[in-house]
Amino acid sequence: MKYVFGPLSSKRLGQSLGVDLLPPKSCTWNCLYCQLGKTKKFATDMQEFFPREEILGEIREALALNKGIDWITFVGSGETMLYKGIGWLIAEVKKLTTTPVAVITNGSLLFMPEVREELLQADAVLPSLNAGSEALHRQIGRPAEGLTFRQHIEGLVAFRKEYKGRLWIEVMLLGGINDSDEALRDLASVLKEINPDMVHIVLPTRPAPEQEVHLPSQERIERAIATLSEVTTVVNPLKGHMDLRNAPDMLEAVTAIISRHPVQQRELHKAIADCFPGESDTVDDTMQEMLATGRFKLVEHNGEPYWVIGDGAGWPQQ
Numbered sequence: 088m089k090y091v092f093g094p095l096s097s098k099r100l101g102q103s104l105g106v107d108l109l110p111p112k113s114c115t116w117n118c119l120y121c122q123l124g125k126t127k128k129f130a131t132d133m134q135e136f137f138p139r140e141e142i143l144g145e146i147r148e149a150l151a152l153n154k155g156i157d158w159i160t161f162v163g164s165g166e167t168m169l170y171k172g173i174g175w176l177i178a179e180v181k182k183l184t185t186t187p188v189a190v191i192t193n194g195s196l197l198f199m200p201e202v203r204e205e206l207l208q209a210d211a212v213l214p215s216l217n218a219g220s221e222a223l224h225r226q227i228g229r230p231a232e233g234l235t236f237r238q239h240i241e242g243l244v245a246f247r248k249e250y251k252g253r254l255w256i257e258v259m260l261l262g263g264i265n266d267s268d269e270a271l272r273d274l275a276s277v278l279k280e281i282n283p284d285m286v287h288i289v290l291p292t293r294p295a296p297e298q299e300v301h302l303p304s305q306e307r308i309e310r311a312i313a314t315l316s317e318v319t320t321v322v323n324p325l326k327g328h329m330d331l332r333n334a335p336d337m338l339e340a341v342t343a344i345i346s347r348h349p350v351q352q353r354e355l356h357k358a359i360a361d362c363f364p365g366e367s368d369t370v371d372d373t374m375q376e377m378l379a380t381g382r383f384k385l386v387e388h389n390g391e392p393y394w395v396i397g398d399g400a401g402w403p404q405q
């Protein structure tokens with residue numbers, strides 16, 4: 088499939104079918120922790136990159152193949168709200184199924200009323216907020232020219248007032264960057280202004296090709312939870328896992344997932360083992376065959392091997 092990938096499992100969204108509406112990489116930001124590599128050319132104008140009917144057709148097909156999906160999640164190769172027509176797609180998906188729809192976005196375009204309007208039918212929206220000050224926002228997100236921190240916050244505040252669904256803000260906590268007491272206090276202060284339903288703290292557990300990013304210490308994670316909990320409900324999500332059991336073509340399904348983010352080798356091994364219970368030789372052979380295709384390569388992050396896409400995003404050779 089070209090647009091639909093997964094299902095992936097996470098504590099936040101359970102079993103989630105991903106829908107990617109963008110050509111890689113299309114983004115308004117150039118986050119230093121981005122798993123897709125450097126934003127070579129910023130995109131800031133909404134476009135219908137691919138025909139909406141074609142995307143809807145794939146979602147229909149994927150829903151017929153995968154039962155027990157908890158969420159359909161628009162997320163992918165950049166900033167989701169750059170896809171013009173996402174509101175139409177959300178409305179059409181809701182005619183197909185009662186499965187709720189989530190949108191993962193960096194939130195940078197929410198200052199525009201027409202962008203906020205596109206999201207009103209989503210059941211959950213998960214925008215990013217990694218900083219409580221202009222300086223840190225610029226350091227982490229490195230946004231396109233003209234996109235300011237204040238505009239980002241004002242977009243989130245306006246969206247909260249108009250949107251009746253679940254607003255779950257994602258905070259990427261980076262060791263040594265936004266985990267100081269001061270940075271956390273600034274974040275809490277803007278979160279109070281925004282008033283989300285919840286905050287999900289996410290960690291840089293996967294490698295980023297452009298720059299080494301570090302996990303915060305346990306003490307800093309606990310401090311972040313304590314500080315942000317003073318203004319909203321905070322969730323420190325457990326890591327999810329992949330489910331390949333219903334994939335019609337395992338290699339294609341794995342390629343679709345890894346082209347969107349690196350996958351820990353252990354996690355991939357478990358997902359393949361779930362497809363071949365008790366057949367450890369088959370699991371090892373399948374992984375070897377996948378590597379032999381040249382589509383993937385191995386990189387190390389925090390002492391763990393990860394699979395990344397073979398030709399993309401400037402990953403270092405091992």
Ligand code: SF4
Binds near residue numbers: 120122
């Ligand atoms: S992490 Fe998300 S918002 Fe940041 S540059 Fe990558 S795709 Fe864009």
